[in-house]
Amino acid sequence: MLKIAVVGASGRMGQSILRLAKSMGNVAVVGALVRPGSPAEDKEVPDWPHICYTSDRGAGLAEAEVVLDFAAASDEIGLVRHCVDYGLPLLVGTTGLEASTRQVLEQAAKKIPVLIAPNTSKGVNILLELVHRAAAALDEDYDIEILEAHHGRKNDAPSGTALRLGEEAAEARHKRLDAVSVHHRKGQTGPRRGGDIGFSVVRGGDIAGEHTVYLAGPGERLELTHRASSRDTFAHGALDAARWLAGRRAGLYEMRDVLGF
Structure with missing residues (x-):
């Protein structure tokens, strides 16, 4: 029986994981x-009536064997330090991480197992691999555009998954994403610059998550798409990843490691 603590437990992902x-x-x-x-603080957790929601990090993590973090990115650094101090494996599903926070996680991974997963869906992580292979196989005559859609309450844009898809495509072509990404188009933009990776964002309703990568070339277009019909797919992936992470040696991991490729 694996003992887990969920950070961000009252949020959408937290609730799915608890259930x-x-x-x-x-x-x-x-x-x-x-x-x-x-x-939610101090109220009983549905399905887990012996547990109450708490903001007390020490009490909430005291019995945990693995910590699953789906809280706001602004809360990250204190949590990471706590996990390092107590030797707790940490799965970070938070998106919109700052570069400085990423550095803190990389340092923590020298002492504890850290799995950074902006998307815990197994299908999305297969998509990442397919995008890398497609971008490597098709030269810059094939323009890359990434479209993502999420519910209206999502705080960050583009999604962490969209950015990760862009990173895979850029790395496959030996580029840095920040050098080729385009996040805004309006007015007289001029012709598209070769090698750019464009991002488009949709926010609305209760969309669980949709990502499409377009590789548009001469006379043809390849579209690679993942659509999540339920947030449960991310929760299942997170719980599988937590079981995989338990007992691992210190290191920085991602969902590809969980899936074995």
Whole structure:
């Protein structure tokens, strides 16, 4: 029985993980952390009535064997330091991480296992591999555009998954994403610059997550798409990743490691 603590437990992903963990039988929730002042604080967790939502990091993580973090990126550094101090494996599903936070995670990975997964869906991580291969095989005559769509309450744009897809495409062509990414087009933009990777964003309704990578070349277009119909797919992936992470040696991991490719 793997004991997990969920950070950001009152959010959409946190709620999905708490609910699915109950049905799996081999995972026990021992902590459910929320931000200070959250309406959920001190209330019992549905499906886990012996657990209350708490903002007390020490109490919430005291019995955990693996920590799953889906909280706001601004809360990250203190959590990472706590996990390092207590030797807790950490899965980071938070998106919109600053470069400085990423550096803190990389340093932490020298002491504890850290898995950074902007998207825990197994299908999305297969998509990352396919995009890398396609971008490497098709030269810059094939323009790359990335379209992502999410629910209206999502805070960051483009999504962490969209950016990761862009990184895969750029790396496959031996480029840095920040040198070729285009996030804004309006007015007289002029012709498209060869090698650019464009991003478009849709926000609305309850869209769980959709990502399409277009490789548009002479006389043809390749479209690689993943659509999530339920947030449960991300929760399943996160719980599988947590089980994989338990007992690993210190290091920086990603979902590809979990999936074995």
